[in-house]
Amino acid sequence: MMVLCALRRQLLSRSNCGAWARLLQRQSRGCVYSITHGFNQDEIREKLQAFPGGSIDLLKQESGIAVLTINNPARMNAFSGSMMVDLEERVSQLESWTDCKGLIVQGSSGTFCSGSDLNAVRAISNPQDGMKMCMFMQNTLTRLLRLPLISVALVEGRALGGGAELITACDFRLMASGSEIQFVHKHMGLVPGWGGAARLVRIVGSQHALKLLGGALKVEPELGLQIGLADGVLEAEEDALPLQQAEDWLSRYTKGAAPVIRAVKKVVLSGRELPLSDALRTEKDVFGTVWGGPANLQALASKPKHK
Numbered sequence: 001m002m003v004l005c006a007l008r009r010q011l012l013s014r015s016n017c018g019a020w021a022r023l024l025q026r027q028s029r030g031c032v033y034s035i036t037h038g039f040n041q042d043e044i045r046e047k048l049q050a051f052p053g054g055s056i057d058l059l060k061q062e063s064g065i066a067v068l069t070i071n072n073p074a075r076m077n078a079f080s081g082s083m084m085v086d087l088e089e090r091v092s093q094l095e096s097w098t099d100c101k102g103l104i105v106q107g108s109s110g111t112f113c114s115g116s117d118l119n120a121v122r123a124i125s126n127p128q129d130g131m132k133m134c135m136f137m138q139n140t141l142t143r144l145l146r147l148p149l150i151s152v153a154l155v156e157g158r159a160l161g162g163g164a165e166l167i168t169a170c171d172f173r174l175m176a177s178g179s180e181i182q183f184v185h186k187h188m189g190l191v192p193g194w195g196g197a198a199r200l201v202r203i204v205g206s207q208h209a210l211k212l213l214g215g216a217l218k219v220e221p222e223l224g225l226q227i228g229l230a231d232g233v234l235e236a237e238e239d240a241l242p243l244q245q246a247e248d249w250l251s252r253y254t255k256g257a258a259p260v261i262r263a264v265k266k267v268v269l270s271g272r273e274l275p276l277s278d279a280l281r282t283e284k285d286v287f288g289t290v291w292g293g294p295a296n297l298q299a300l301a302s303k304p305k306h307k
């Protein structure tokens with residue numbers, strides 16, 4: 001708190017209101033690291049941009065469902081530096097899209113993501129740059145997970161390393177038949193650094209997480225379902241592509257008015273992340289945004305029977 005006050009004084013004394021506004025905005029967006037942690041987002045963005053290749057594409061559909069595609073097929077959708085920057089920008093766009101209810105995260109060309117681009121990793125293998133990249137990706141993936149919408153990772157082919165970490169930043173995971181998730185970090189002399197370990201423990205529990213990370217185990221759909229890493233398995237169908245199947249699966253959670261769906265995510269998120277008293281207060285505040293709202297009044301007028 002003292003550090004924050006000192007920083008506030010420093011920024012205001014320099015009449016640097018722009019920087020202060022950006023800091024506040026970043027904190028309110030739910031970033032883990034800010035200037036107070038010695039994290040300079042603009043500096044690392046510039047560094048990452050020096051490793052180009054591929055893209056992260058966002059499709060915003062009228063239905064309120066967005067599709068985010070990891071697109072670097074020549075490298076099995078590995079994350080180049082510029083794709084990390086792209087992802088941060090796409091998350092910002094999703095934060096601004098207030099009618100969005102759902103998000104599907106997929107890889108292009110039938111595979112999910114092979115983790116960090118090893119060429120970029122080799123070039124920034126010094127500890128300082130590694131830490132900066134790690135903080136940048138933790139911030140982005142934390143913001144992705146905290147989006148007030150319901151997200152699902154559609155895993156086709158392979159999700160390796162950072163690709164496996166990315167799927168833990170979605171609310172749900174669907175595995176296509178024949179797909180594999182593998183935290184290969186141990187084989188690379190690493191542990192997850194994009195927040196994947198912390199999130200994995202919350203999804204599957206510490207026993208399963210220890211096995212998956214300690215053994216760098218391959219998770220196929222059956223094991224995924226068994227340990228709760230996968231929420232569903234998509235069987236190959238002649239008349240429905242995996243993306244369509246994922247949209248159909250997600251629709252049971254995203255059907256209804258956007259403010260209500262977004263409120264659902266907010267109360268679950270606060271229940272998961274906040275101490276009970278804070279979560280209860282947040283729940284009260286979120287409740288206040290839907291009570292007496294259009295969807296609530298419409299439901300009351302229709303005299304529903306929940307059979």
Ligand SMILES: CCC(=O)SCCNC(=O)CCNC(=O)[C@H](O)C(C)(C)COP(=O)(O)OP(=O)(O)OC[C@H]1O[C@@H](n2cnc3c(N)ncnc32)[C@H](O)[C@@H]1OP(=O)(O)O
Nearest residue numbers: 074075076078114115116117118119160161162163184188
């Ligand atoms: C955050 C920590 C991390 O994410 S560390 C990175 C962890 N990921 C890895 O180590 C993945 C290494 N790659 C592999 O194991 C294989 O390439 C996998 C993904 C299984 C695919 O095998 P396979 O189907 O035989 O294809 P392939 O090896 O011929 O690959 C096709 C081209 O893609 C490339 N590629 C693949 N993964 C990456 C990567 N992570 N970074 C950079 N390039 C990658 C391959 O090098 C290959 O390229 P090229 O055709 O030889 O030019």
